[in-house]
Amino acid sequence: MxxxxxxxxxxxxxxxxxxxxxxxxxxxxxxxxxxxxxxxxxxxxxxxxxxxxWHCLWRKVEALPDELRPDRSEVMFSLETAPTSEDPFLRARIVGRALHGPDAFERWEAIEAIGMFVREGSLPVWTAFGSVASLIYPEPTRADHLRDAIRHPHAARNRGHEEEAAAWRLRLGYGAAPQEANLPGTKSPLGRLDSSPETGETHFATGTAKLFNGTKG
Structure with a gap:
């Protein structure tokens, strides 16, 4: 829980x-x-x-300040999962959803929060408003190169892609039980991916790291 x-x-x-x-x-x-x-x-x-x-990430991640409460920031951050998705970057992801319009992503609170999740690096980060969603991390061009290597690890032709894809496979819960939700050699302040044996769903165990840079500008 x-x-x-x-x-x-x-x-x-x-x-x-x-x-x-x-x-x-x-x-x-x-x-x-x-x-x-x-x-x-x-x-x-x-x-x-x-x-x-259900709770949004503002309720789960202490590093997100009071200004990031969804009704104040007009952006709601949450963990969304689709464990059987063909797109590996949709299997488990952090999504910032604008409540009233995409201009909310230009507010300093949203910019800092998105930056925090990207720096932490455990999961893909998306922004969305209505039916329009944009992949922020990994960078879309990079993600295009990684998708096949993640889905078909033995077919990877690029050594760099192969190693990065292997790390993503662990973080996104492919194959065996999910491992620490961060790249090897780094410490994940948000926790790890835990797979529920009862539902098969993937959950993100968030923590209380002080990563947010609460400065304006």
Whole structure:
């Protein structure tokens, strides 16, 4: 079970009530839940398990400051998984979703947070608004060279790609149990990828590293 940052609560933030797809309620992604009151959930005590168990990364990563609460920054960072995706960089990824428009990614808080996740380097980093998503890390051209090497390790022709692809395979949970979610020789402040034996889903175990550079400009 992923621990949450102590003394940090959602408050009046209800960003996830719009962003998430909740199948048990028939609620598609990107539409405000009919049970949202504007500042809370109208069925909070009886909300679906999918809602009760889910938390954005602001609730999980202490390094993200108060300014990054989704309703304040207009960007919600989360871990998203698609363990069977053909694209290795979609299997487990950090996504920053703009709530009202892509201009939110130009705010200093979002720039610093994206930079923090890229420097940490454990997982692919994406930004998204609506149906438009952009891969930030690894750099898209680099990712194009790595995809086949990750999916077909024995067919890799470039030694550098082969070694980098092997590291990505470990971090993204290919084959055996996922290893430490960081490149060899580095220490991951966000934790590691853990594979759930019950669901087969991949989860990102976040930590409390002080990586955020809280300066404006």
């Amino acid at each position: 992923q621990s949450l940052v102590r003394d940090r609560t959602c408050g009046t933030c209800t960003a996830c009530c719009r962003v998430l797809e909740i199948k048990t309620l028939g609620k598609p992604a990107g539409t405000l839940c009919e049970h949202n009151t504007g500042a809370a959930c109208g069925i909070y005590k009886n909300r679906p398990a999918a809602c009760a168990k």
